[in-house]
Amino acid sequence: MKILVIAPSWVGDMMMSQSLYQTLKAQWPQATIDVMAPAWCRPLLARMPEVNQAIAMPIGHGSLALGDRYQLGKALRDNHYDHAYVLPNSFKSALIPWFAGIKRRTGWLGEMRYGLLNDHRRLDKTAFPLMVERYIALAYEKSKVTGAADLPTPLARPALIVSEREKLETAALFSLHADRPLIGFCPGAEFGPAKRWPDYHYAELAKQLIAKGYQIALFGSAKDNEAGAEIVARLTTDEAAHCTNLAGKTELDQAVILLAQCHAVVTNDSGLMHIAAALGRPLVALYGPSSPDFTPPLTDNARIIRLITGYHKIRKGEADQGYHQSLIDITPTQVFTELEALLATVREHECAS
Structure with a gap:
């Protein structure tokens, strides 16, 4: 399985997203996980053993740049990803996997993303009070995880490697x-x-x-x-x-x-x-x-x-x-x-x- 993750743009959120990568690897050990994120994230992603490669997101945070997103998605088509996970809640963050033609696109609903996401979940903030729980929940079928109590324990925790x-x-x-x-x-x-x-x-x-x-x-x-x-x-x-x-x-x-x-x-x-x-x-x-x-x-x-x-x-x-x-x-x-x-x-x- 080849997976593309559209990652967050903040340091703390990026670190918490590693719990999702760990959870995906636990379920599919042979999966290849690529992460699209701002270039400054590369030093963090390089120290996450679950990540195959970091793909630089050249578009600035907050910029729609529809044409550029189309070109990025088109360039990713040859990678033949099976599944995309979109962690930011914005409309624009879901565009690239859609342009890339990735068959399954998973994320929480936000900013009118119907269609862009075809495996969307409606967030109940009281059911998933922690940000890390919201990331990890995306690794499971939505019918099986309706709240944090359904997640396996202990939760996967970020862990960076330094020699x-x-x-x-x-x-x-x-x-x-x-x-x-x-x-x-x-x-x-x-x-x-x-x-x-x-x-x-x-x-x-x-x-x-x-x-x-x-x-x-x-x-x-x-x-x-x-x-x-x-x-x-x-x-x-x-x-x-x-x-x-x-x-x-x-x-x-x-x-x-x-x-x-x-x-x-x-x-x-x-x-x-x-x-x-x-x-x-x-x-x-x-x-x-x-x-x-x-x-x-x-x-x-x-x-x-x-x-x-x-x-x-x-x-x-x-x-x-x-x-x-x-x-x-x-x-x-x-x-x-x-x-x-x-x-x-x-x-x-x-x-x-």
């Missing part, structure tokens, strides 16, 4: 010290300050961890570099010697490798959180208006801190510098305590095994 050689070489490339265990901070978030734990809290936590003998690496994109610089600026000269701002200075693949080397990760609800979870890193995840009831880190080695319940407006915080008050109210001491407890639990499990 020890890659870890050592990349750490040396960025002058990270071997004499101090590494804690990763992911202080950015796609929707800006409203989903971010304040920079001054990250700085205070860095002080506490550096005093305990750790070193800190700050991860993120170029737009997170300023937040990283603010964190470093709040440290003393001696403390700053043990805190490296890597935001915007690494390629995505390098960030993945360095996160794999982290002793633990402290992170906002972000794409990097899902990468750290897929790498099996112990992590403390900090949530404000977004909810772990929808997109939690998919790992047993996580502590989630959230002081509010329910859904809240994400795109704009109402407190100082655009932060959400519920994230301001999470104290560095609280995070430090949770992190120490998590690492103690991990050490106990390692000793027991």
Whole structure:
């Protein structure tokens, strides 16, 4: 069986989609799974053993580009795919498999996709509360899976592969010290300050961890570099010697490798959180208006801190510098305590095994 997946365009959603690939492979071990996704996703897809190849999606997010989509679909016809899975809910995302003439096209209904999808499912959000459940459910006949309770347990979880050689070489490339265990901070978030734990809290936590003998690496994109610089600026000269701002200075693949080397990760609800979870890193995840009831880190080695319940407006915080008050109210001491407890639990499990 040859399968084409039209993948999501966000880092976190891309990582959660691996659970679908794993589920498909479990059912059809000989299946070939190709994934069409933005070119920047290639480093992630290359570390997913279930994926045969990544096919670059050259059309920008949000652009219809009907003619270009037709040409892409036409070019895929020679691949003779048996089945397509369309993970985004937009009308335009379902066009390429239809243009490619793929006989079976599966996805959740959205934006008038009748016809484009001929194996469509109507989403009951209460029946599938987690995003990852919605992806995995597409691997099964819709008559057999009407809710999350029908899915096999445990659910497949994303898992990226990184070699020890890659870890050592990349750490040396960025002058990270071997004499101090590494804690990763992911202080950015796609929707800006409203989903971010304040920079001054990250700085205070860095002080506490550096005093305990750790070193800190700050991860993120170029737009997170300023937040990283603010964190470093709040440290003393001696403390700053043990805190490296890597935001915007690494390629995505390098960030993945360095996160794999982290002793633990402290992170906002972000794409990097899902990468750290897929790498099996112990992590403390900090949530404000977004909810772990929808997109939690998919790992047993996580502590989630959230002081509010329910859904809240994400795109704009109402407190100082655009932060959400519920994230301001999470104290560095609280995070430090949770992190120490998590690492103690991990050490106990390692000793027991």
